[in-house]
Amino acid sequence: MSAALVKELRERTGLGLLECKKALAAAGGDIEVAIEELRKSSGMKAAKKAGRTAADGVVAIRTAADGKSGVIGERNRETDFVARDENFLGFVSQVMDKAVELQTDDVAAVAGGDVEDARQALVQKIGENISVRRIGVVSVADGVVGGYVHGNNRIAVLVELAGGDEELAKDVAMHIAAVNPAVVSPADMPEELLQKEREIYAAQAADSGKPPEIVEKMIEGRVRKYLSENSLTEQAFVKDPDTTVGKLVKAAGARIAGFTRFEVGEGIEVEKVDFAAEVAAQLGN
Numbered sequence: 001m002s003a004a005l006v007k008e009l010r011e012r013t014g015l016g017l018l019e020c021k022k023a024l025a026a027a028g029g030d031i032e033v034a035i036e037e038l039r040k041s042s043g044m045k046a047a048k049k050a051g052r053t054a055a056d057g058v059v060a061i062r063t064a065a066d067g068k069s070g071v072i073g074e075r076n077r078e079t080d081f082v083a084r085d086e087n088f089l090g091f092v093s094q095v096m097d098k099a100v101e102l103q104t105d106d107v108a109a110v111a112g113g114d115v116e117d118a119r120q121a122l123v124q125k126i127g128e129n130i131s132v133r134r135i136g137v138v139s140v141a142d143g144v145v146g147g148y149v150h151g152n153n154r155i156a157v158l159v160e161l162a163g164g165d166e167e168l169a170k171d172v173a174m175h176i177a178a179v180n181p182a183v184v185s186p187a188d189m190p191e192e193l194l195q196k197e198r199e200i201y202a203a204q205a206a207d208s209g210k211p212p213e214i215v216e217k218m219i220e221g222r223v224r225k226y227l228s229e230n231s232l233t234e235q236a237f238v239k240d241p242d243t244t245v246g247k248l249v250k251a252a253g254a255r256i257a258g259f260t261r262f263e264v265g266e267g268i269e270v271e272k273v274d275f276a277a278e279v280a281a282q283l284g285n
Helices: 003-013 017-026 031-042 086-102 114-126 166-179 191-205 212-230 245-251 275-282
Strands: 056-063 069-077 130-139 144-149 155-162 240-244 255-263
Touching (some): 003 031, 017 031, 056 086, 056 144, 069 144, 069 255, 086 114, 114 130, 130 155, 144 166, 166 255, 191 212, 245 255
Antiparallel strands (some): 144 155, 155 255
């Protein structure tokens, strides 16, 4: 296994070198399997999310004047320098205009025609590959759509509210950008995720020596904590930790119907090159 893989596992788990090497070896080099087994054996909390999101780019949002719909999108390029280039930002604006016009999340439809012509011209001009990665479109019949883009243009959120106003939607979107909840409410959490958490907690509690009924209560308590930490409505509001997001929205006579959060590069794995190893191989070492 590569030193880079061991390093990543150490960074994501905070565990020691030997423990990480042993876990990776047992998992056949699969870092996600290694993390799951380490959680069972060491009792550690969930590992940090994979850091292999080095693809650069920007995210952007547009909301309709009547507050009933919104568009969110991500455009990628190879370096951060280009992300701040005025020509690239102009292309981003052109893509968003087209997405708003068509009201579709079909990337092929949005990125075709004049947008593709503009992309090719920009690639020729700046010498880097550029792509329209994804687009999201949301709307509400009775309520409001609001959003927030973090200052570095790397995280964007659209929130759909039943009731409320755009300012409330923006506050909730800002919270989502900062905390990154998995679902709106505990009821929305996929059962397979809960089952996996139960299995991990059961393995952690197996050697506690406590009676089965106590162990079961411990497991359910940890599941409840997991749900409260990962469900938007149960989280402490970032601008006022004395209340939850759910209580904030309810006090305004509104309900969170859904949200969409884009972060630049999430889910994209970029190959890491070990230049020292390459040179050593070329020298026959």
